[in-house]
Amino acid sequence: MMTDSFCQGTPQMTFVSGSDKILNKKILDIIKCPKCAYFLRPPMFLCTEGHNYCEECFRRNSSRCPECGAVKTENRSVQLEQIHNALFFRCFFSRFGCRMICRGIIIRLHESQCSFRMYGNL
């Protein structure tokens, strides 16, 4: 597993600067789950046409892709998962006051232990 100590310091967006920040935001816009509009997070699953879903939407809906009606597969979107690991995300519980911003691979770990967790479910 990749280690990254970025989140030990003050959680803020300033270390993502200039073009990196713009790129980060552009990619974030792309990797939203088409069903729930929250950011995709690993494991990410695909329909036969290549649409991605978060795990929750993938499990909850019928066997068909809500976007195009194609059959869902158990295939994972491995490269996209790696991109997720490298991008910066706000903590899911930021709406409750958490100010943590970390790489995807760290933020998932953080969210499982976030002190704002008690206010809402992931």
Ligand SMILES: [Zn+2]
């Ligand atoms: Zn979803």
Ligand SMILES: [Zn+2]
């Ligand atoms: Zn589809």
Ligand SMILES: [Zn+2]
């Ligand atoms: Zn948090």
